[in-house]
Amino acid sequence: MNDFLHKLPEFLGHHEMLALGFVALVIALIVTQIMVLLRKYKELTPAGLTQLINRDSPLMIDLSAIADFEKMHVPGAKHVVMSQFDPENKDLAKARELPVVVMDKDGRNSDSAAQRLVKAGFTRVYTLGGGVLAWQQAQLPVAKGKN
Missing domain, CATH: 1.20.5 (Single alpha-helices involved in coiled-coils or other helix-helix interfaces)
Structure with missing residues (x-):
């Protein structure tokens, strides 16, 4: 040395x-x-999302393409087209106090949506690191179809 x-x-x-x-x-x-x-949202692992689901029943928003969402998504996630994602929407604004998890197929576009939610006044914002593919790779259950 x-x-x-x-x-x-x-x-x-x-x-x-x-x-x-x-x-x-x-x-x-x-x-x-x-x-x-320093960012105002957190990235969750699939295990972290499982804990959040069991503890707080978060609003889960999947921004994947509709074809990808129908192939597989986290059970309970709601599909929203990225071009129509509006944190200022009156229905979404009612969920400001709930934990909100934003995800997509591979986790690439979740950050911009999370930043928009934080800017709109949401305080408990999360992303799913690696997206739905990470969820599936963790061998957690996936749902298929439109619901």
Whole structure:
């Protein structure tokens, strides 16, 4: 270890771009983690969603394409087309105090919907990390069809 520490300054001097790239990567990772900690919604694992369902009966909104929703969805989830998702809707506004879980097929579009819910005044907003595919991979039950 002592030999490594003596050779490190020489290595860094000969590989400045590599060292700068490493520093930039570390800074990017730190910034990303800080942003995750500061956002006003949480990402749930399938096990975390199961606990939330058992404890609080959340409103679950699935933003998957209709064909994907009909193939499989979390039991109890309501389908909403992303283009028609409106957190200001009077029916959805009644659920401001409930926990709301936003999901889609693979978890890629849930963040923008969660941000819109937080902006609209929802306080208990969650996303399902990995989406319905993660739910299925965890071998949890899935529903099929429109309901």
